[in-house]
Amino acid sequence: SVSDLPPVPSASRTDSAEFSVRERMREKLKAARSKAETTLSQEDPSPRPRRLKGIRERKTEVRLDKASDNDKFREMQDDESHLPSKIKFRDSVRKLKQKSTFQNDFPSAEEAYNFFTFNFDPEPESIKAGARKRNELNAEEEAEECVETQEDEQEEDETDEDVRLVKDDDLFIIGQTTEDFIVVKPADCEIYSEQLKKEKEFLFTPSMLAVPASEKMPGNVQPRYLEDEGLYTGERPFVSQSNQNILENRILRQEQGKEWFGDDGKILALPNPIKQSSTRPPIFSLEEGIAPELETVYRKAIKMTAANQYLVGPGDFQGPFQLDIDISGLIFTHHPCFSREHVLAAKLAQLYDQYLARRQKNLAKLLTDKLHALRNAVQRSIDGGDTGIPSPVAQQSIPEYKIEIRQTRRLRDAEQEKDRMLLKTIIKVWKQIKSLRDFQKFTNTPMKLYLRKEEVDRRSDEKAYEAEIQAEVNELLEESMEEYEKKMEEYKTELQEWKSWKKTQSKKKKKKKDIHEEEESVEDGDLGEERVKPIPPKMVNSLEIEQQVREKADNCRRKPGEPVLIPELVLSGSITPTELCPRPEVLRREDVKKRSAFIKVLFNSKEVSRTVTRPINSDFRVHFGQIFNLQIFNWPESLKLQVYETMGMSSTTLLAEVFIPVPETTILTGSAPLEEIEFSSNQRVMLDHEGVGSGVSFSFEADGSNKMTLMTSGKVSNSVSWTVGDKGIPLIPQQNTGIPSALKNIDAIASIGTSGLTDMKKLAKWAAEAKLDPNDPNNAALMQLIMVATSGEARVPDFFRLEQLQQEFNFVSDEEFNRSKRFRLLQLRNAEVAEFRNYKQVPLHEREISEKIFQ
Structure with a gap:
């Protein structure tokens, strides 16, 4: 109790006592510091084996390293946000303990006096219970810290003995983010010289230096300068010298690069086509305010009239007329499904x-x-x-x-x-x-x-x-x-x-007697030919x-x-049954059975009818046997057949188009013979069986030599004729030639009509009585037919002439052409020979051209 305490000393006594206590505490502190410094200086720098430390030793170590620990705490606070939750909790506990150790351990004079002389009263139960709980919590925390420290030290001891299989950082990777793995480094800067060395390995940079003329000319040929010889070469387009050098160095690296250079060692170039002044005449506008190039000129509309040849005139018989087209069948001379035997057959x-x-x-x-x-x-x-x-x-x-x-x-x-x-x-x-x-x-x-x-x-x-x-x-x-x-x-x-x-x-x-005569004889000998x-x-x-x-x-x-x-x-031979053939041949025959064909009939490029779809037989023949009766009102412009092939139920392919000539007016139904018109297709077909295909090369030899390529082709058997009416009158539209009746009596061709002249027998008979001008170009085709008719062969020739009157217009023979100096000069200029390329004034007469010009 307070009454049991001794009396409080006086001021002087108190001061002396307090001074003695302070002196003693300072001495103790100095001794502790000097002892600690001596211990640190004598301490071995090699790492000591780790062990559990007491609380006092830990406090002493913290006091001596206070300044360095403060810096560490700042770094730990900065990195605290990046650590996992478990590590954060452990560090927070350590920080709280370290904070308690960082408090001031030097008691005041009054606290020191009371510590040794003061009698404290017992505390109440509530206060004791609270203090007891706090002590228990502190003890538990200290026990946990000791256990964790012991676990850490045991792990570190195991690390010292054996290499860790898993790093401590890898155990907490799950709690880290992507930013934890980013490594920030300064930008790499590559030296320009090293960059150039790397580029030289895969890039070619032409040099800007001039190329010697010897490298641009083939062999030991000397450059030839046409301007010095007096020939006109024209002004070349302007190109800078550096660009020319780059281009020449690049061209010479190519194969056959010297072909780009001319006789003078320069790159081949045409003369500059740009003229100094405009040669196009100016355009003047008729109205003001409108650009002459954008002015619109209106023209009166012209009504188009069809040719009279294909239309029935008002005075002629107004149809309907009838044209019969008989399509007998189709024969393939080559088909993609042909086997090699079919090709030979x-x-x-x-x-x-x-x-x-x-x-x-x-x-x-x-x-x-x-x-x-x-x-x-x-x-x-x-x-x-x-x-x-x-x-x-x-x-x-x-x-x-x-x-x-x-x-x-x-x-x-x-x-x-x-x-x-x-x-x-x-x-x-x-x-x-x-x-x-x-x-x-x-x-x-x-x-x-x-x-x-x-x-x-x-x-x-x-x-x-x-x-x-x-x-x-x-x-x-x-x-x-x-x-x-x-x-x-x-x-x-x-x-x-x-x-x-x-x-x-x-x-x-x-x-020869004197020198003068000898010189004359030498000159005469030079002029004369041996x-x-x-x-x-x-x-x-x-x-x-x-x-x-x-x-x-x-x-x-x-x-x-x-x-x-x-x-x-x-065709009396026997075909091997399908079941006795190998697999590729069986596939080919099955493919043929899937194919069929039909033909469309087009009148004036419009479909008017089509045949039925018939399958292709094993001999690649298709029989139609259909006659189409076309009722028309005008003369036909074109008749065309389109051959189609179908495979299965879906795919339809156009093989070819066959143009049929319009029949003559003398060909009537019942007397028209069947004609075979050939067709071919450019389709390319490759098959995976014994079929040779179309547009694909194949061979009959074992080594694959003598290859041949065949295209799809065939023949269409048909006949086209005019129908005879009930009264025996042919239903044929008359062609209107547009010539008045008065002129028909004079001109025999107009009186007969162009279609009537196609009958060779009538033409041969009429040609003997007709008086035609053979020099008229309009009669050129007719005169060719007359020559055939008068020769006794009443048939259409098996050829045609591109230039029917070429022989008549050959006014000079080929030998005279070759001897002509003027023609030779024109040929040399047209071939752009260097000496004659720009030769403009060619004389009109042979005598004005000297032989020396060709030397």
Whole structure:
């Protein structure tokens, strides 16, 4: 209690006591500091083994490192927001404990006196309970801190002994954000020289230095400057020298870069086309305020009238007219689903058709008979006929007969060679088909070729063969002798001229007496040309001619006694069933069964009807057999058929368009023959079975050589004719030529009509009575038909001429053209030869052009 305390000392006593206590505390503090400094200085810098520390030791350590710990606390406060929640809680506990240690431990004088002399009363129970709870909480916190510290130290001891398998930071990565992983570094700056070195490895920078002329010229060629030679080259467009050097260095790095340089070592360039002044005339406006280029000029509308050829006139019979189009069928000469055997079979069928056509014409036999008739005519003219006295008219016709015999013999030999080569080709293709069938072990086509032999009389055949050889040898000998005589006359003339020139040269040499005469003779010798002595022609050798004739006969004619071969193509063969074929062939046949075809009929580019859709047979033939009756009112402008192919139920493909000619007015229904019009398609089809496809290369050889590419093609059998009415009148629209009736009586062409002239028989008869101007360009096509008709062949020729009157307008021969100096000069200027490129004034006359200009 307070009464038990001793009395309070006086002021002087109190001051002395307080001073002694302070002195003692200061001394203790100094001793502790000096001891701590001595301990720190003597302490080994190597890390000491970690152990649990007492609270007093921890307090002493905190006091000595107070300043450094304050800095650490600031850094920890800055980084506190980035740490996980568990670490934040542990650090907050440590901070609270460290704050308690940082409080001032030096008691005041009064507290020190009361600590040793004051008797405290017992505290109330409430205060004791609160203090007890606080002490218990502090004890629990201290226990937790000791446990955590012990755990940390145990972990650190384990780290000292063994390397940690997982870092402490990785255990708390889950609580971190993306900003915790960002590393901020300063920007990297690459040196410019190093950057240039890297760019040089994959970039090419042309040099700006000038390129020597030797590098721009091929070989050891010296530059040629046309301006110094006096030739006009024009002003080149301005380009800076540095850009020219860059361009030249870049071009020389390319392959064949020297081709870009001219004879002068500069880059090829055209003259500058920009003129100093405008050459276009100015445009003046008729109205003010409007730019002349934007002024609108109004024109009166013109009503278009259709051609009278396709419209029915008011005075003509007003239809309806009827045109019958008969579409019989369709034959594919090549289809994407063709197998290799089909390709060879189509080729064999085409060759056999050519053989039948040539056999029907039999031109070789006709020319042979004509040749015999001409030879007999020449012989009769020489013998004088029945009287035995040759007439002067017959003698004049002998040279013409001989010229015609020569031409007929050449034609006969060419036709015989064609017939023989065609027969050889047919046999070769048939052998290829047989070898292919043996190789693939199945048959796709029913084709068979039979060669029928016709025996001949060997003696008569040899006799006719030798007679033909001898006749041809005699004719060639006679022709060669005529040529030899002509060449001999030319040789004699040239030899006489050469001898006279030789004499003049010898006389000039004899007259040389002084230097002046020698100079004149040298000049004369320079001006004159050295002539070569002509060579006499070679004499004809009959043995050589006979050998040539026999070699040619062996190539183009049948040998004597050899039987005549007549090929016969039949479709009596058997096709291998599908179940006996390999898988690719089965797929091809199934693909063919899925395909079908139909044809659209277009009148004046408008669809008017179409055939039914029919499947494509195994022989790639489609039969339609339909007739379309078109009732029309005007003359047709165009008739067209479109061939379509369908595959399955959906896809439809346009293969080709076939244009049908408008029939003549004389072709009526019932008399119109069926015609086959060919078509082809440019589609490219590649299949995954035995089909060869279209537009795809394939080969018959095992090594893949001799490849060929075939396109889809075929023929359409059709006929077009005009219908005959009930009264026997053809339902044909009349063509209005637009010529008055008075002129029709004068002009025979207008009176007949252009369509009527297409009948060759009527044309041949009418041409004999007509009087047409052959020089009129409007009659050029008609005169060509008249020439064919008057020649006795009433048929349309198998050719057409691009320039029908070219021969009539050839006013100068090719030899005269080549000798013309003016024409040669124009050719050189047109070819842009350097010396003649800018040659503008070409003389009009030959005599004004010197030969020196071409040297």
